[in-house]
Amino acid sequence: MTCREWRIQISSDLDGALSERERREVRLHLDDCESCRGFVRQQQRLTSWLASDEFQLEPPQRLWAEIEARIAPAPGRVLRPPQWIAARPRAGLAAAACLLLAIISGSLFWNSGRIDAEAQRDIAAYEMMPQVPENPFFESLAVEGNPFDDTRSPQ
């Protein structure tokens, strides 16, 4: 290897990018080469100096406020759904419906020992509720048909 090639290795070594074996090889070369030892000393100083706080700037304090003003949703704007819901709206709807059913079932189970006429009226009210919550977010998903039907092909 030429000294130029060794110095590419030395440069990598200064950045911690050599394997233990490569480092040993570099050390062996340095034992015999005063010129490359000079390169190491020079680059060590340069590297530690450039990585020091002397070369750090603080971003202006107002920067976040300016960014926030551009990214915050305007009042009344509907937030974008998370990507997994946007990609599979039926899955999102199914998850919401499952949650609703879980609440109903949990409530039935919890109250199974003491169902009275009032509780039965509540259950009847739940059963009369549409399975899809009346929420602009879910409406925007524009899902048609039965969200529980897994046999349908995905959109």
Add this chain to the structure above:
Amino acid sequence: MPKEFNPQQLRKVVERAQGGSIEDFQRLYESFAKPIFNFIWRLSGSSQEAEDLTQETFVKVHSELPRLCDPAQFKYWLYRIARNEVYQKLRREQRTAMVSIDDEDTGYYEFLEDETPGLNPEQAVLSGELRSVVQRALDAMTPKYRDVFVLAVFHRFSYEDITRIVGRSLLSVKTDIYRARLIVKDHLNEYLQRKS
């Protein structure tokens, strides 16, 4: 002091930000704003451009975040967007290879005046001059060298991480960092010879 996240924390914060949480996006901003601002400043050579492009970078990151498939890649993706923003701006201004420091730029060196309190006036002048020599060396590099040198030496990224950000081979990264080191060394040599 901005919070540094471990990989698990970062993943969770990114996922919540993907779900629309502005608070979590702000946490990401607080953690990465300073390194990104400095990265952009070193590539562009102007603190004013660094301010504008940092803002553009985070606005773009916010809008594209839902499309990031793997939250663990957030950091590399963020630096890639910042880098693209810088070079898109430079291309628009037809300043591709050589980026000169704006004479009207009152950014970096003035910021640093009070950050070397241990130095006497003569040393402070020398320190300021050396920093300006380094900036001129960065400006004299092709973007290809400057990118990888800044990431490796100023930001202490591993070479593997740099390949993820710049999309080049490990061998090319290693060689270009070495060449960039020589350019900085030559500029410093020239300056010191003139001084002596």
